[in-house]
Amino acid sequence: MxxxxxxxxxxxxxxxxxxxxxxxxxxxxxxxxxxxxxxxxxxxxxxxxxxxxxxxxxxxxxxxxxxxxxxxxxxxxxxxxxxxxxxxxxxxxxxxxxxxxxxxxxxxxxxxxxxxxxxxxxxxxxxxxxxxxxxxxxxxxxxxxxxxxxxxxxxxxxxxxxxxxxxxxxxxxxxxxxxxxxxxxxxxxxxxxxxxxxxxxxxxxxxxxxxxxxxxxxxxxxxxxxxxxxxxxxxxxxxxxxxxxxxFDRPYAGAGLPLHVGHAYDFIRWAERYGYDLAYADARDLHAGRIDPTRYRGLVFPGHDEYWSVPMRRAVEEARDRGTSLVFLSANTMYWQVELSPSASGVPDRLLTCRKRKGPGRPVLWREIDRPEQQVIGIQYAGRVPEPHPLIVRNADHWLWDATGAREGDEIAGLVAGEADRYFPRTALPEHEERVLLAHSPYIDGEGVRRHQETSLYRAPSGAWVFASGTFAWSPALDRPGHVDARVQRATANLLDRICKRD
Incomplete structure (x- = not known):
C-alpha cells in the first residue's frame, strides 16, 4: 500500500x-x-x-x-x-x-x-x-x-x-x-x-x-x-x-458494518436473553408502510436514529395516538427530515436525500419547520458530549427506577456519552396525561460550556408510554463488555414489562 x-x-x-x-x-x-x-x-x-x-x-x-x-x-x-x-x-x-x-x-x-x-x-x-x-x-x-x-x-x-x-x-x-x-x-x-x-x-x-x-x-x-x-x-x-x-446500492465502508450498528446489537442480545417477544423491521419498512406499527404494544428504536421521513413520523405519531408505546434508547432522534426515492432502475427507496440547507426547498431540520422532535419524543437533541459524564438520577421514587437500587442524585458513571438530549422549555410538549424527567445530568460540551442531559418519560392521552434515554450510552449499558450497568438493565426491564402488560 x-x-x-x-x-x-x-x-x-x-x-x-x-x-x-x-x-x-x-x-x-x-x-x-x-x-x-x-x-x-x-x-x-x-x-x-x-x-x-x-x-x-x-x-x-x-x-x-x-x-x-x-x-x-x-x-x-x-x-x-x-x-x-x-x-x-x-x-x-x-x-x-x-x-x-x-x-x-x-x-x-x-x-x-x-x-x-x-x-x-x-x-x-x-x-x-x-x-x-x-x-x-x-x-x-x-x-x-x-x-x-x-x-x-x-x-x-x-x-x-x-x-x-x-x-x-x-x-x-x-x-x-x-x-x-x-x-x-x-x-x-x-x-x-x-x-x-x-x-x-x-x-x-x-x-x-x-x-x-x-x-x-x-x-x-x-x-x-x-x-x-x-x-x-x-x-x-x-x-x-x-x-x-x-x-443503498453500495457496501458499508471499512469492514462492511454500519457505524452505529452496535447500539442495536447490544439491545437485541439483552432483550432476547430475557425472552422479550420481538418482531423486527427496518426504518425503510416503516417509511414504505410494509408494517403496521399499531399492531404492537411498543415500538423500540434501539440506536442512533437521526434521519426520518415524513411517512415514518406520521406512522409513529398515529401508533402513539392509538395506544402503541414508543421507546427511544439513544439520542439525537428524528433530527433531520429526509426523502427516499427509487433507483434509476425503478427499485423503490434506494436513494436517500437530505439537503441540509443546500439547494432549493425548505430547511430540513424538523424543528425548523415548526415540527420539533420534542413533540413526539418529549425531549430533543442538545449537542455532542466530548467525554463521558455520569447520568444523575432524578425522581428516584418513580416506578422506572424500582428495584434498581438507584437513589436520588446517584451517579451512573459514563452513561452520558456521545450525544445528549434535553427538555427545551420554549418548545411545545406533546399532549400528555403525566410526564417526568428521570435524569438531569450536567456535562461540558466541546466549547467548554456547561450543559445538561435529561431522560424523559410521558404518557400520551391514548395510554401509550413514550420513553427517551437522551444519551448514546443507554443501549451499550444493556449488554456491551465494559459498559454493562445493572441499574440500566433493570430500569429498561421495568419499562418494557409495563408496556408489554399494557399497565
Whole structure:
C-alpha cells in the first residue's frame, strides 16, 4: 500500500470515529479467536473496534488518525478495506420475509473463491450470534469501480453474486452475511428478516441513519456520505461539500458494518436473553408502510436514529395516538427530515436525500419547520458530549427506577456519552396525561460550556408510554463488555414489562 493510500485510509477512519464512541461494538462471531497485536505491539481484545482512531499526524504534518494494520498476525481472517477492496458487498434489500430471496452483489480482488456465512444476532448463551447457514464455495470477480455523480456513489451496476432463498422456518431477526475470501479477507453485509406474525414489541433497525453516515468507499477519492467527501488531494471535507443524496446500492465502508450498528446489537442480545417477544423491521419498512406499527404494544428504536421521513413520523405519531408505546434508547432522534426515492432502475427507496440547507426547498431540520422532535419524543437533541459524564438520577421514587437500587442524585458513571438530549422549555410538549424527567445530568460540551442531559418519560392521552434515554450510552449499558450497568438493565426491564402488560 502506498503512503498516499495510508493517508487517505487514516482520514477515512477519522471520519468514521468522530460521531460515536461505541463504534460497531462487539462482533460476536469473532469471540475467543481475535485477540491480536496492533501495529504498536499492544494486545487488542476481540471486542475493540479496529476503526477507533488514536492521535497521530499524517505525512503532511496535519492531525490524522492511526488505524491498526490488517489482522495478519497469527491465524484467522483479516478485515477487508475500501482501498484494497479484497471483498466487499451489499444486499438488494434491507429486509426480507421468510420464503423470499435476497440478492448479494459482491466484488473480490484478486478474483478467487469466497464463501458467505449467515449469522443471526441474539444472546445464544452469551455468544452474541449463531451461524445459521453457509453458502457453497462461490466464484468471485472484480466488479466495476463504483459510479459517482454529484457525490452520489452507487454500485447498482454490479453483477449478482449469490441469491439466498430464506427458508420459511427462519426466525425473524437481525442477520449478518459474513463474506470470506479463500486467502482470508473478511467483510460483512447486514440485513433483516421480518414477517407479519404478532409480537409484543417491534424493533426498528435504523438503516436510513446507517446509510447517511456511510462513507463508502473510504479510498480518499470517491466516497461520500451526508457528512463527508474527499477533495482532489485526498483530504476529508465537511458537510458543506458532502453528498446530498446517497445510495443503498453500495457496501458499508471499512469492514462492511454500519457505524452505529452496535447500539442495536447490544439491545437485541439483552432483550432476547430475557425472552422479550420481538418482531423486527427496518426504518425503510416503516417509511414504505410494509408494517403496521399499531399492531404492537411498543415500538423500540434501539440506536442512533437521526434521519426520518415524513411517512415514518406520521406512522409513529398515529401508533402513539392509538395506544402503541414508543421507546427511544439513544439520542439525537428524528433530527433531520429526509426523502427516499427509487433507483434509476425503478427499485423503490434506494436513494436517500437530505439537503441540509443546500439547494432549493425548505430547511430540513424538523424543528425548523415548526415540527420539533420534542413533540413526539418529549425531549430533543442538545449537542455532542466530548467525554463521558455520569447520568444523575432524578425522581428516584418513580416506578422506572424500582428495584434498581438507584437513589436520588446517584451517579451512573459514563452513561452520558456521545450525544445528549434535553427538555427545551420554549418548545411545545406533546399532549400528555403525566410526564417526568428521570435524569438531569450536567456535562461540558466541546466549547467548554456547561450543559445538561435529561431522560424523559410521558404518557400520551391514548395510554401509550413514550420513553427517551437522551444519551448514546443507554443501549451499550444493556449488554456491551465494559459498559454493562445493572441499574440500566433493570430500569429498561421495568419499562418494557409495563408496556408489554399494557399497565
Amino acid at each position: 502506498t503512503s498516499e493510500h495510508i493517508r487517505r485510509w487514516e482520514s477515512g477512519a477519522l471520519a468514521h470515529a468522530v460521531t460515536d464512541p461505541f463504534g460497531l461494538g462487539p462482533v460476536p462471531w469473532l469471540r475467543g479467536s481475535e485477540t491480536y497485536f496492533d501495529d504498536t505491539g499492544h494486545v487488542v481484545p476481540w471486542y475493540v473496534d479496529p476503526i477507533q482512531p488514536a492521535p497521530a499526524t499524517t505525512r503532511y504534518g496535519r492531525p490524522g488518525a492511526r488505524v491498526p494494520a490488517p489482522r495478519s498476525a497469527g491465524p484467522g481472517p483479516r478485515s477487508a478495506d475500501d482501498v484494497g477492496r479484497q471483498i466487499k458487498g451489499f444486499a438488494s434489500t434491507g429486509a426480507v420475509a421468510p420464503g423470499e430471496a435476497i440478492d448479494f452483489h459482491i466484488t473480490v480482488d484478486p478474483p478467487q473463491e469466497f464463501s458467505v456465512d449467515i449469522y443471526r444476532i441474539g444472546h445464544y448463551a452469551g455468544h452474541g450470534a449463531a451461524k445459521i447457514t453457509t453458502s457453497p464455495r462461490l466464484s468471485g470477480i472484480v466488479q466495476s469501480a463504483p459510479l459517482a455523480a454529484d457525490r452520489t456513489v452507487s454500485c447498482h451496476h454490479w453483477w449478482l453474486s449469490w441469491r439466498l432463498q430464506v427458508p420459511a422456518e427462519w426466525r425473524v431477526g437481525a442477520y449478518v452475511a459474513v463474506l470470506t475470501t479463500a486467502d482470508g479477507y473478511r467483510s460483512h453485509v447486514p440485513f433483516t428478516v421480518r414477517d407479519d406474525e404478532p409480537a409484543d414489541l417491534l424493533l426498528l433497525l435504523p438503516d436510513i441513519t446507517w446509510q447517511a453516515y456511510n462513507l463508502y468507499p473510504e479510498d480518499g477519492r470517491t466516497g461520500a456520505s451526508l457528512y463527508h467527501a474527499w477533495d482532489e488531494d485526498g483530504s476529508l471535507l465537511g458537510e458543506a461539500d458532502a453528498a446530498t443524496t446517497v445510495s
